[in-house]
Amino acid sequence: MSSKKHNVQGFFEEKFMPIAAKIGNQKHLIALRDGIMFTMPLLIIGSLFLILAELPIDAYQSFMASVFGANWQAFEGVAVNGTIGIISLIAVFGIAYSLAGSYEVDGKPIDGIPAGVLSVAAFFIVNIVSVFGTGEEAVEAWKTSVFTSEYLFLAIVISLSVAEIYRFLLQKKFVITMPKSVPPTVSRSFTALVPGFVIIVFFMLVRLGFSFTAWSDLATFVQSVLKKPIELAGSSYIGTVFACLFEHTLWSFGIHGSSIMTAVMEPIWISNAGANLEAFKAGAQKLPNIVTYSFYENGVWMGGSGATLAVVVYMLVFAKSKLVKQIGRLAIVPGIFNINEPVVFGLPVVLNPFLMIPYILAPIAVTTVSYFGTLIGIFPYTTGVIIPWTTPYFISGYLMTGGNIMGVVAQVVLFAVAFIIWLPFIRIWDKKHYLSENQV
Incomplete structure (x- = not known):
């Protein structure tokens, strides 16, 4: 049995972990993760204003x-x-x-600011200006929906393309080089001049080329051909469970699975949240998406990855061994704010074949119960508001469902599901350490 366990662990360490590590260090995934993080303060602030305006408490609204x-x-x-x-x-x-900025030229990091600016310019170039009104009252403008999460996938396609073109031209020395005596800000402008011209012309040609197609423009192509299949996969139960399994398997071997998984899935979930938010503001009876940013990051992440808040409560209240009880004391405060490194590395879960089982199984079960509970109408949909992933459990259930008390009830049920799955494993682990500590 021991030999079989070591063979399985050896396989993961030799075959699986190197591949996972490469995925975790992949530049485009890291750029997606870090670039999306630029939006998080605005998403949280905007959601806070939405909550303040829509809080469904009659006394508050009257006041x-x-x-x-x-x-x-x-x-x-x-x-x-x-x-x-x-x-x-x-x-x-x-x-x-x-x-x-993740690339280098002559051993020095590329200044990413010009690439960002050029990406914004390309984004405006490919989006068609609409005409509002008729005659002298006609006004040309971009639709406001262009800037919302509805066009997030278009933003991803353009930004990745611009950065790669910009990097290629700089590395191939298609730049105007200024003398060292020229101030850096001026030199930077001239460095970006040739790559910028190429990028602008390229996206003008892209716009022209798509005008001869059935889609008419790049935005329509991305929305209809690329975005919909990806959203369907990422919004489905199977896609969400696969992401959950992938994330927690990586964590079990000491790799930050959350950073990899969110880089891929967050754009989908944020886009879904945006669609729910628009429907919620319009007073829709049923929202379009079950799986959103808050559904996963404020629902499945119960005390952090692995739905570990349940096991922390057990360790704090019921544990008999000194070691497990002490880890519970150390982990309870971080766990309330969905930070669970004391559990993952303290019990430990990492490289522990026994505790890997509930660590992977509990969030999958929580995802399953939450998804189908919402689908059949027992649990409420998330309204699309983005709240910090560190928001304490149960509070987040109320906020992310638009002040619906059933959001809290749902999280109580999900907590119970996670607790039941963790219970036999943590009891055995606790008993093992208790007997070890009390050996004479």
Whole structure:
């Protein structure tokens, strides 16, 4: 049995971990993760204003109306449009900036700012200007939906493309080199001049080329051909469970699975959240997506990856061994804020074939119960608001469902599911250490 266990562990260490490590260090995935993070402060701030305006407590709504007037909620639209409403514009800069900056020329990191700026320019070039009104009152403008999460996949395609073209031209020395006496800010502008011209012309040709196709423009092509299949895969139960399994398998071997998984899935889940938010604001009876950013990062991450808040509560309240109880004391405060390194590395879970089982199985079970509970109408949909992943469990259930108490009830049920799965494993682990500590 021991030999078989070591053979399995050896296989993962020799075959699986090197591949996973390469995926974790892949420049484009890292750029996606870091670029999307540029949008997170705006998403959280915008969601906070939405919660303040839409909090479904009659006494609160009456008080605010009496103090600020009947139209006191007018700030909501302004704040949401200026934060959540521009995340594609922020992402198109952030991703190109991050990817370009990960490359080097002559042993020095590339300045990613010009790539980010050029990416924004390319984003505007490929998006068709719409005409609003007729005659002298006609106005040309970009639709505001262009800047929302609806066009996040277009932003990803453009930003990755711009960064790669910019990197290639710099590495091939297609630049204007200024004397060292020229100030860096001026020199930077001239360095970006030739690559910038090439990039702008390239995306103008892309726009022209797509005008002869059935899609008419790049944005329509990305939305209909690329975005929909990816969203369907990432929004489905199977896709979400696969992401969950992949993330927690990596964690079990000491690799930061969350950073890899979120780099791929966050754009999908943020886009889904945006669609839910629009439907929620419009008063829709049923929201379009079950799986959103908050569904996973505030629901499945219960105390962190592995749904470990349940096991921390057991360790703190019921554990008999000194070691396990001490880990519970150390882990409870971080666990409340969904940080679980004391559990993952303290029990430990990493490279522990026994505790890997509940660590992987519990979040999959939580995902399953949450998904189908929402599908059949027992649990409420997440409204699309983005709250920090460190928001304590149960509080997050109320906030992410638009102030629905059933969101809290759902999290109580999910906590019980995780607790039941962890229970036999942590009891055996606790008993093992208790007997070891009390040997004479």
